[in-house]
Amino acid sequence: MIVRSPLVILALSCLTFAADAAERPGKAAIASAHVLATEAGFEVLAQGGNAFDAAVAVSAALSVVEPQSSGIGGGGFFLLRRVSDGKEVMVDARETAPAQTDPKQFLDTKGELDRDKSVNGALAAGIPGQPAALVFVAENYGKLPLKKSLAPAIRIAREGFAPDARSLMFLGLRKDAIARDPGASALFLPGGQLPTAGWVLKNPDLASTLERIARDGNKGFYEGEPAQRLVDGVKKAGGTWTLEDLKTYTVKEREPLVLQYRGHRVVTAPPPSSGGIALAEMLNILQGYDLAKLDRVHRTHLIVESMRRAYRDRAEYLGDPDFVKMPVAELTSPLYAAGLRASIHPEKATPSANLPGFMAPVQGTDTSHFSIIDADGNLAAVTQTVNLPFGAATVVPGTGFVLNNQMDDFALKAGAPNAYGLVGGDANAPKPGRRPLSSMTPTFVIGKDRTLVIGTPGGSRIITMVLEGILAWFDGDSPATFVGNKRFHHQYLPDVISAEAEAFSKDERKALEGMGHVVSDGERPWGYMNAVDWNHGTNELRGGSDPRGVSGKALVK
Template sequence: MKRIRGVVAATAILILIGSAHAAGKATQAGIASAHVLATQAGFEVIGKGGNAFDAAVAVASTLSVVEPQSSGLGGGGLFLLHRASDGKQVMVDARETAPAAVDRKDYVDAQGNADRDHSINGPLSAAIPGEVAGLVWIAQHYGKLPLKTSLAPAIRIAREGFKPDARFLKELAMRKEVIERYPGSAALYLVNGRAPKAGWTFRSPDLARVLERVAAEGKDGFYRGEVARTLVDGVRKAGGNWSLDDLSGYTVKEREPITFDYRGWHIVSAAPPSSGGIALAEMFNILGGYDLARLDRVHRVHLMVEAMRRAFRDRAEYLGDPDFVQMPITRLLSIDYAAGLRASIHPDKATPSDLLPPFLVDEQGSHTSHFSIIDAEGNLVAGTQTVNLIFGSGLVVPGTGFVLNDEMDDFALVPGKPNAFGLPGNEHNAPRPGSRPLSSMSPSFVIGADRIGVIGTPGGSRIITMVLEGIFGFIEGQSPAQIVANPRFHHQYLPDVISAEKGAFTREEVKELEAMGHKLSESERPWGFMNVVSRDRKTGVTQAASDPRGDSGSGIVK
């Protein structure tokens, strides 16, 4: 297992985390997820003697049923775990991989431009799924219950059905044009060729059967045998290039999380192939040189934006799959490097992105799902999983009951050209057989002297900055309910603009930021679906909250 650490001493980390739950007499668990049925599934499994890791399997698999536009068996995820019994913390990397037959030529049109249809829709956009392998790994290595118990809620809901919320129906209608291209997709998601309306009951008996096979056979129930053959035959018939070896060869990776300190707080986050942890560490290291509490909001936002700008520039330049590329991680995480970047920030003027060193040419899906869990024993799970864009590739292989991802767009398919979310990249993030695309997923733990938080969100390239702002809120003493409700802003180096949710800034703040040289764009749509759980280490009191931007999110403590 590759070891990646930030700027804190390993001994201090273990002491802090090992004692994190010792003081409080917690008797409750907290779960926050994007759907009440998923949160309830987690508690159902805990009620049967499971721990946070069993609950994670239940929550994740249920989300694959009730929120297929965001995640599912056809996608992948990154799962950050902390085991209370021995202080072990690890990132389970279940990110999707490129098939062996990947060819960049398939994603370029006759003029040499990116062929966006091939990269985000249909069989060529789908990478080899890692979700199932990740859930089986977590159950077998960290859980207490058999898979048949942890998967039971998802199997039951897939078979019996549920009534989708307004978000599900709206986003399904948005993808109807692609979904209707594929018979398996149209049969599962459309009603007489039309997008369904409120009151429709969604059932997926094929998905229930796939989950039952996984419950009985583990990883082999998905990556070998009947399900694997069905997937490969279906993808190839639709024009894709998967093979049985692609599926049978898929492996979960355990990776050392990124860890760093900020003003007495210890933060644990995702390692590559996620860019989240490194970008967060770089931003916090830059901002650690300022006394932000003494600044007015405009200057504080200015400095946060400048830190975001520099971290996203480095993301484009350096980061990729750690199994395939060498990255200067030690330098990117160092306090000295951050000090150098800080020295380039003017206290009152924006730095145009084109004045920074250009990244060398030789994003992430907005429809992702995050859940946070703390159990009574003090085990922690921050799980972020995705199919990339809304309903992924739009392709459902008949007989499987779930949509495949479109994660191939997260690779730098055309070097130097941005992906669907405006994120550029270079050869570090090139698609290679078996490689994993760079991600912005940032499941994180925040550990302090008095409180512990589990935080994460979907939101494409905005995930990292939303988690940054959420962690700041937690450090400042905000409750999970406050954190998930806060308006958000974002900068990602290119395009050179601060994007913001409606109401994030007052008119006067906008004028002051523009006077500094910043460009602002207000979004009509809300971002993300943050889910946060916290625990007071002294009292054991646990709180959970789900983003009010969603229709069916649920944060429950019991």
């Protein structure tokens, strides 16, 4: 059953822009963060699988080759569109808080948030949803048995692969935390030392874990001996998981948010993602301007002001829809956007402190995204994560995967931002069984003549990256181009425009500062966008994998 969130559909319901039965690309496109994962998807397609089987294969392969970014110890969102009947659904595999969750567990002796407890060690881990998603998508949307879709990942784990420079860099960043955990250290620090280029990581424990899932489905992870091993290991490492936490975990099917932008349907993630609502707010605001006629400075100014207002509402209202009643219809309404637009001065920045209605601030960078269009026109946009690089830096011996540190995505203490600087209120407070708010924003943009599948990792900056990618696509950029565009970001608090090096010229920065913006440019690159699109008229497929990565690959064949 689909869990139906309140939503506003700004296009006429009959205008689905679905490809008819005769219209199909005839080829497939996959863009992911690692060439081995992209190839795994095509391997499964070649065996007669569809986009959803390929999504299972790519997801599992990324669990093997990108342990710093995602894995079966984490969770994610699978946004799917089935061409045969036009069904659009988001499979919510977000992690859940254990039954014994208590926010006080994350405080120090002075009552302040202990960041080490919220990001390192088993206490920081929510109940993983990724294994359940692999099973659910395969059984309900795929054409192949799970053992075939998981076979490439199992093979890669057993035979080994050489982690790329990006993975080794994150290992260096997280070395101290990894070294504290015997299971993580044994897997990722051979001989207790940081590995160097050319090191081959073989992970027979992960291969065995995936084989159990392939053979037994959810029972191969959430029940019996595998579950007991996880519970014992988590408790030994300071966590609070129980067998009941694992046995009762379930994915949720949620109805996507849908809006119209420039004659296209934008299909995006509903809560517990904050991404879709924030994206809808920003696009609704910007729809009132002719951005193409504006100079770069004024265009940036208006985009930033839309970001500021959307992130303010994120902090105020959003949380797990199974626990929190949210004004989704109001937040995504064009009338609400018109009111927000009216508050934007065309020449002056609005200080975040001046925005009305928000309480005093009360309150994942490494994730992975892949995009798929198959030969029939089925779509999959999947964003998955373990939150921070290498998650909680904890591996239960014998399992082969890192635990997530998704508990940090909750508002663990009033006045304490999370690792991404995001603030939130009681709507995102940690409670047993609750799913933490996420910024993951897998999205489809579907028009009569073309379709885009887009998403990215990047923590709190995911939503603004997806926005900028969509805007660039409407401006005519191909996926291969816009995934590499320089980025800027504003998230309400702190009241600063963050920008990558060379995102703005000196004159543009000076002009923005003259409007009252605070600009922090020259920041390190962020995100790892992967996108594909389809021209319905020519049946041309295109893909782009972010050049900020090392091993990403977009293929069409």
